[in-house]
């Protein structure tokens with residue numbers, strides 16, 4: 001039995017065996033085990049990952065070594081964590097993009113199935129439940145660490161400044177939705193040591209990492225939970241009566257933004273404030289103009305449109321805020337300058353996260369996608385290129401008649 005495990009970008013996990021080949025993780029059942037149980041045990045033993053939602057794909061008789069035919073069965077697996085711990089049965093692990101050509105060290109019988117599954121729905125565990133149409137397209141957990149760290153360096157100062165007047169006072173309650181690695185909720189918890197802070201994200205890998213960071217830093221008044229914003233109406237009483245709810249760079253990945261904002265307003269206390277900060281992807285620019293930068297961003301915008309998502313969400317967020325269903329307490333635009341090479345890497349990392357999807361959706365062909373990646377690495381990183389980060393709209397909202405302590 002072999003497991004096809006994909007990361008959020010659709011790459012498939014391979015392990016290098018003592019013959020030097022890359023193979024899919026897996027093994028044989030022990031007496032009394034079902035195939036699914038055996039596969040889960042083997043994957044845990046071989047790479048330390050916990051798989052769920054194992055679904056049979058198909059089988060194939062293969063000549064693994066000369067004169068030895070084996071019937072291989074393949075299963076598509078979902079996996080939330082991404083911290084791989086290779087056992088001594090293998091020498092290394094590798095996430096392989098199946099939109100490129102077959103690497104020489106991957107046997108054809110593994111490649112055929114990996115490619116078929118890898119070019120389908122990625123398996124980040126952050127699926128939005130309605131098929132490819134609305135998958136969260138970025139990596140999560142450890143693979144998202146660097147991108148979110150740079151995001152924090154570029155955007156946190158402006159976010160914190162806007163949030164400052166609304167931080168909960170003594171014994172108050174705050175919630176960050178789509179909390180990622182928890183930087184903003186951790187900051188709120190540190191600023192308000194007597195408050196209770198909750199961070200929530202639909203990705204278990206993000207929640208795991210945020211929890212770990214809070215523990216490492218000794219921040220005790222914040223905890224992280226796995227919840228799905230699209231199911232906000234079904235959340236329990238734990239998520240009610242907040243003095244502050246904050247949401248950044250998350251609505252842009254979701255449809256039904258009006259319903260979600262209204263659900264969040266309902267979760268506020270009478271005097272509570274909802275702070276939303278969302279961007280327009282179309283606001284990105286570089287000086288001097290860099291063709292790879294512009295092409296990368298327009299391809300990502302096009303992908304959003306294909307998935308039914310407008311990544312230019314400033315107008316929609318403002319329309320929802322100004323529609324009369326709530327009271328606007330404050331609003332402003334922010335747009336940081338992205339200058340240092342370290343910060344410019346954010347564009348490169350985001351493009352690399354999207355790349356397999358852009359090729360899969362035929363928005364770019366592989367040659368074009370590789371050329372954009374190379375140009376971003378070279379030309380856009382030149383010292384004389386600066387760029388405008390995402391312009392965001394920052395809005396503080398209260399329920400009508402509320403918001404005043």
Ligand SMILES: C[S@@+](CC[C@H](N)C(=O)[O-])C[C@H]1O[C@@H](n2cnc3c(N)ncnc32)[C@H](O)[C@@H]1O
Pocket residue numbers: 126128136140148151152177178179180181200201202203206227228229230247248249250253254
């Ligand atoms: C771009 S990240 C932003 C993280 C953080 N808010 C920040 O500004 O750094 C978006 C986050 O939203 C989460 N997310 C995506 N879809 C979600 C959903 N349906 N419910 C809750 N969180 C979701 C993702 O897992 C990811 O951590």
